[in-house]
Amino acid sequence: MNPPLTQTHALAPIAGPDTPAADPRDGEPLGEGRRGFKGVITAVRVQKASPGLDPAELERRLLEMGFVEGARVEILHEGFIRRDPICVSVDERRVALRRCDAGGVFVRPETAR
Amino acid sequence: MLRPVRVALVGNPNSGKTAMFNALTGSRQKVANYAGVTVERKEGRLTAASGRAISILDLPGTYSLRARSPDEIVTRDEVLGRLAGEAPPDVVVCVADATNLRLVLRLALELKAVGRPAVLALNMIDIAERQGLRIDVDALSAELGMPVVGTVATRRKGVAELVGQIEAQAHLASATSIDTWREPTAAEIRALHREAERMLKACVRPPERPDTWTGRLDDVLLHPVAGIAILLAVLFLMFQAVFTGAKPVMDLITAGFNMLSGAVGAALPPGLLRSLICDGVIAGVGSVVVFLPQIMILFLFIILLEDVGYMARAAFLLDRIMGAAGLHGRTFIPLLSSFACAIPGIMATRVIDNRRDRLTTILIAPLMTCSARIPVYTLIISAFIPQRQVWGFLSLQGLVFFGLYAAGLISALAVAWVVRTLFWRGASEPFLMELPAYKAPDALNVARNVLQRAQIFLQRAGTTILSMMILIWFLASVPGKPAGAVGPAINYSFAGMIGHFIEPVLAPVGFSWQMSVALIPGMAAREVAVGALATVYAVSGGEGGVLGASLARHWSLASALAFLAWYVFAPQCASTLSVVKRETNSWRWPIVMFVYMTALAYGAAFIAYHLALAMGGG
Numbered sequence A: 001m002n003p004p005l006t007q008t009h010a011l012a013p014i015a016g017p018d019t020p021a022a023d024p025r026d027g028e029p030l031g032e033g034r035r036g037f038k039g040v041i042t043a044v045r046v047q048k049a050s051p052g053l054d055p056a057e058l059e060r061r062l063l064e065m066g067f068v069e070g071a072r073v074e075i076l077h078e079g080f081i082r083r084d085p086i087c088v089s090v091d092e093r094r095v096a097l098r099r100c101d102a103g104g105v106f107v108r109p110e111t112a113r
Numbered sequence B: 001m002l003r004p005v006r007v008a009l010v011g012n013p014n015s016g017k018t019a020m021f022n023a024l025t026g027s028r029q030k031v032a033n034y035a036g037v038t039v040e041r042k043e044g045r046l047t048a049a050s051g052r053a054i055s056i057l058d059l060p061g062t063y064s065l066r067a068r069s070p071d072e073i074v075t076r077d078e079v080l081g082r083l084a085g086e087a088p089p090d091v092v093v094c095v096a097d098a099t100n101l102r103l104v105l106r107l108a109l110e111l112k113a114v115g116r117p118a119v120l121a122l123n124m125i126d127i128a129e130r131q132g133l134r135i136d137v138d139a140l141s142a143e144l145g146m147p148v149v150g151t152v153a154t155r156r157k158g159v160a161e162l163v164g165q166i167e168a169q170a171h172l173a174s175a176t177s178i179d180t181w182r183e184p185t186a187a188e189i190r191a192l193h194r195e196a197e198r199m200l201k202a203c204v205r206p207p208e209r210p211d212t213w214t215g216r217l218d219d220v221l222l223h224p225v226a227g228i229a230i231l232l233a234v235l236f237l238m239f240q241a242v243f244t245g246a247k248p249v250m251d252l253i254t255a256g257f258n259m260l261s262g263a264v265g266a267a268l269p270p271g272l273l274r275s276l277i278c279d280g281v282i283a284g285v286g287s288v289v290v291f292l293p294q295i296m297i298l299f300l301f302i303i304l305l306e307d308v309g310y311m312a313r314a315a316f317l318l319d320r321i322m323g324a325a326g327l328h329g330r331t332f333i334p335l336l337s338s339f340a341c342a343i344p345g346i347m348a349t350r351v352i353d354n355r356r357d358r359l360t361t362i363l364i365a366p367l368m369t370c371s372a373r374i375p376v377y378t379l380i381i382s383a384f385i386p387q388r389q390v391w392g393f394l395s396l397q398g399l400v401f402f403g404l405y406a407a408g409l410i411s412a413l414a415v416a417w418v419v420r421t422l423f424w425r426g427a428s429e430p431f432l433m434e435l436p437a438y439k440a441p442d443a444l445n446v447a448r449n450v451l452q453r454a455q456i457f458l459q460r461a462g463t464t465i466l467s468m469m470i471l472i473w474f475l476a477s478v479p480g481k482p483a484g485a486v487g488p489a490i491n492y493s494f495a496g497m498i499g500h501f502i503e504p505v506l507a508p509v510g511f512s513w514q515m516s517v518a519l520i521p522g523m524a525a526r527e528v529a530v531g532a533l534a535t536v537y538a539v540s541g542g543e544g545g546v547l548g549a550s551l552a553r554h555w556s557l558a559s560a561l562a563f564l565a566w567y568v569f570a571p572q573c574a575s576t577l578s579v580v581k582r583e584t585n586s587w588r589w590p591i592v593m594f595v596y597m598t599a600l601a602y603g604a605a606f607i608a609y610h611l612a613l614a615m616g617g618g
């Protein structure tokens, strides 16, 4: 089943002062989804990466791992400490990543289409 | 004579690239480093049916030609022919997992843009067939503009055809292709991905019987509670096998080296030469080779878990814990190896892409309690720690033993944390890792890999390590004992002089001059300290009981605890230092390692000694 993302997640600000406001049509960040979430990637736009890592670089790496607009994702598993990292299926492939790195992948639940 | 065709193997991780390299080259491979950098260069040779020589270069698994680390810069420059002194490859072979084509097609398109002749090896075609996955090879070949060959690397199926295509493409190789490659932008990656997606739709029909096992197994193995429990059980089983399973063979090896040493000793006249061969070469090499059974069992487990696909899951489960110390989930594998011996652990750090992550892991690997510490720990614990029960069921000796293991592990994570937060802030790799589908391991493939690692370990033992052993023998036996002198001969050697010289420095941590002297030959390998103690106290043989009783008479409890604390941290292993030198291609890191570990050892021994004194352990 698909527990919906909570409202606070959907509204969580992701932008800094000088970054463009998030487009509400983009949906929620994958990094805040819960286990069982199923959806489609609407945008990959990394504005914040872990310290020392260039956001543009993280964006390209996510793209190279198959996190591309239109890809179908499902959160399959969560780690045991703070539900981190997560294991996501991306178009039939399984990828493990940390929630903080998945913040720039925006997804819309499957049912909302 | 035609010069050999130069081939570079490229592919995603887990595509079977290593298996393909082995299938192509058999045992004709050699591993070296690129000049001046720490990147491994794995090259092998074969002769095609036509008689043409082919040299194959294995490049690290990657999702893109874009370089993420110094290592990948070398990979990319190799493919592009930008490396000085290295000719560009004539043919690039892209190894693809046929059941997982989406990402590798994008890589193939990237490679094609480079302009070198390329061949796509559709590997694991057996699994694709089992799943009822249909791939229109001709259409795919036409779309990509490169020959496509179905292969089963582990069974060497399709390999001959692949070689044929390599040869055919080599004839097309133009010497004048211009290097116009530059890093693709995010938009270009998206465009290439769409193109790959379109090809996939056009040429591949989804499997009729998709793999459902992976999902079902992951539900258990990645479960937050059950998954951790299973991981701990697997690790426990592995340690059991490493420490109990290897024992008989290790005893046999020790006995063999003793016999050899005895036979050679009997054949040679007493003197320096006999001492060099028996105590230096044979005993020295023996003290390292004796770990081979443990290392092979350890590698058997690691390679099995890796091939089945479980290692990536273990990295997933442990990522948060390693992450707290600023490390990547993947560093878990080298650290695991280090429990047997830091040397294979340090060699295994090659799986870590990021240079800083890798160096941090190398620096902390020797803090893991390697099996060479066990004889030292056992000797001191059985001599000084009373055989008592704590809380009715735990043995005090066992508890101290466990405490020493835990001290090593915790301090390793602490050191990593300090390094990552104070010296190398940030710049960490994102943890972004594909979890491959589970596979039944191929027995032959596993056996070959275990033997290969054992061989690499022995080569190290045969070269770098041997020379360190001889140096330490030299220090411990030259100059010889003057006529009519009293006390053990080592007292008069350079090692004895060094020991006496450093004794004032070590006195504050409770070390007597005998202990200080024993530290010097103990540099050869940690467990050699046991024999060295026996020598300085002039106890015949290394009989634990006799030596233990003698130590109990000479040492205070505080000194004994300080000695244990010293051994948790001290870089008492010349072989480890020389392997670090080899792996990092610089003296800088072994020196850093020596300094920081000695400082930690001194501090820990100091604290242990004075705490014990304060509590009446004088």
Ligand SMILES: Nc1nc2c(ncn2[C@@H]2O[C@H](COP(=O)(O)OP(=O)(O)O)[C@@H](O)[C@H]2O)c(=O)[nH]1
Pocket: B011, B012, B013, B014, B015, B016, B017, B018, B019, B020, B061, B123, B124, B125, B126, B127, B151, B152, B153, B154, B155, B306, B307, B308, B439, B440, B441, B442, B445
């Ligand atoms: N069934 C099957 N298994 C394969 C094939 N090629 C490789 N493997 C297995 O796939 C796993 C990963 O292979 P490896 O060569 O280590 O992959 P690498 O990460 O690309 O170097 C190993 O367990 C191999 O035994 C193949 O063609 N068929």
